[in-house]
Amino acid sequence: MRKTEVYQVRLDSLEKKHAFAVFKQLGITPAQAVRLFFKQVVLTKSIPFAIENQSINMEQLLKLKKIKQNQQGASTESRAEEDDDDFFAELNALLGESDKT
Incomplete structure (x- = not known):
């Protein structure tokens, strides 16, 4: 078992x-x-x-992710995880803002 x-x-x-x-x-x-x-x-x-969340502008979200990836460059995996954390924190902020509108 x-x-x-x-x-x-x-x-x-x-x-x-x-x-x-x-x-x-x-x-x-x-x-x-x-x-x-x-x-x-x-x-x-x-x-x-x-x-899905219809109030989120997916184009804006993809641009944000692309900017984060460009800033990341050729960094280590641990830095990538930190960037992912930052990205999701910003995503959560966007979600929180969209709930208020």
Whole structure:
């Protein structure tokens, strides 16, 4: 038998209630749903559904990423990870700003 681990997640109460109701209708437990999600992530090596935000200008986002890549140049992998962190911090800021408009 494979070793298992516990992973905790904080959820919005209403989202949890609605999601659990859907799982019940589908005849699966929340734990089974999470395991299915993780299995699909492993199989597809991606998030198994489209993630979109219509209020984000994708052209602007791609330009931002290109600028970050140009600034990065031929740096080390650890620097690339730091740049990714910076990029995602800026992305989160954009997402936060788009939620306010």
